Amino acid sequence: MAKPRKEMIAETRAKLIAAARRAFGTIGYAEASMDDFTAEAGLTRGALYHHFGDKRGLLQAVIQEIDAEMTERLNRVSADAPTRWQGFVEENVAYVEMALEPEIQRIMFRDGPSVLGDPSTWPNANGCIAAVARTISALKSEGAIADIDPEAGARLIVAASSGAAQWIANSEDPKETSRRAVDGFRTLLEGLRAHEDEIRRAV
Amino acid sequence: MAKPRKEMIAETRAKLIAAARRAFGTIGYAEASMDDFTAEAGLTRGALYHHFGDKRGLLQAVIQEIDAEMTERLNRVSADAPTRWQGFVEENVAYVEMALEPEIQRIMFRDGPSVLGDPSTWPNANGCIAAVARTISALKSEGAIADIDPEAGARLIVAASSGAAQWIANSEDPKETSRRAVDGFRTLLEGLRAHEDEIRRAV
DNA sequence: GCTTCCCACATACGTGGCGTATGTGAATGG
């Protein structure tokens, strides 16, 4: 006891989110029974409806949590890199690696868009795009990258990353597919890199 | 009468697919009641289970049909272009345009992956990837494009295209977003284009 | 051309999961 009310509430919210996250990430949103995973958390559907309104609301909360984690990871990767360009590349590689995780793949890339609509419309869950866009913006101001709209570039590259990740994750030979995908990805990014003749080639 | 048996069967199959396609494309797979759209086709769920096994089987059939149409459109676009490079670019623009259609967006990019898993695992439904990969392959043999694995390149670019399309479709100002996305997309593709100093830059 | 079989589809039923309406006990505030 001595547990204050607020703390108890936060605890049950966290328990529900954790249980849902596990269920959504493994068997998927549609197959996850609310009765089952609330019971697993030692609660009932009553708590769920009280805190999140409905099943979709819970998914939103789960997605927000995961997005925050992903954004944090991306920011650290690019911040730790020796140069901005390397940070950019490694940030994207990190994104691919995250997208390889089954839980992220399932929740963020498959069930999420299906249930909540396109990710670009999610509130408080576009941290990853923003992170990459910031990096591109910084690279542009250094003149290290082609002239591209930062958000557009971020969205294109992030989409390509996740596409690559899903290709890898679902291939028969992930090792080999990964090699092909990453090589291709590097080539794609390298094409964006500014070099002296850039001005001459531009039309 | 005089209608042969085979013909009747094909007809009901087509009616079911058409009705399902409309329902899936508008209200979405999860919300579409089998009772409702089979009735709309003048049939019952019995017919559906007989022909497609279950709801997922029907979605597969719908997806196969749509993919075939998309592939056909892509092939025509790239074939009609004056040069291969232009064909490549226009093929991708066409892909973006298709991805802007709500039915395609919903079924192929959102509900499909959620229900059937990642598109790369769909049988007979990767025609679009193959089409783009063929174009890349042809460009490579002409030396018009950077050295990139055709399938990897196709997957990255197609993913970027669909990402762009969904960004556009869900933005507040699709006109302006489209401009930004397409500009960025052209820059990305242009980066893949081979030019004389390519060899010097390569490491 | 009649019978028999077969098969495309309809009908009937059970089950499970979601959402809502309502109940309850414990913590808060005066």
Add this chain to the structure above:
DNA sequence: CCATTCACATACGCCACGTATGTGGGAAGC
């Protein structure tokens, strides 16, 4: 110490899926 609030549980109805079973109308055999 009492009233209120609020977090959560319980109970109920409904809808949709899947399955098991029925049936009618062509197709095949003679």
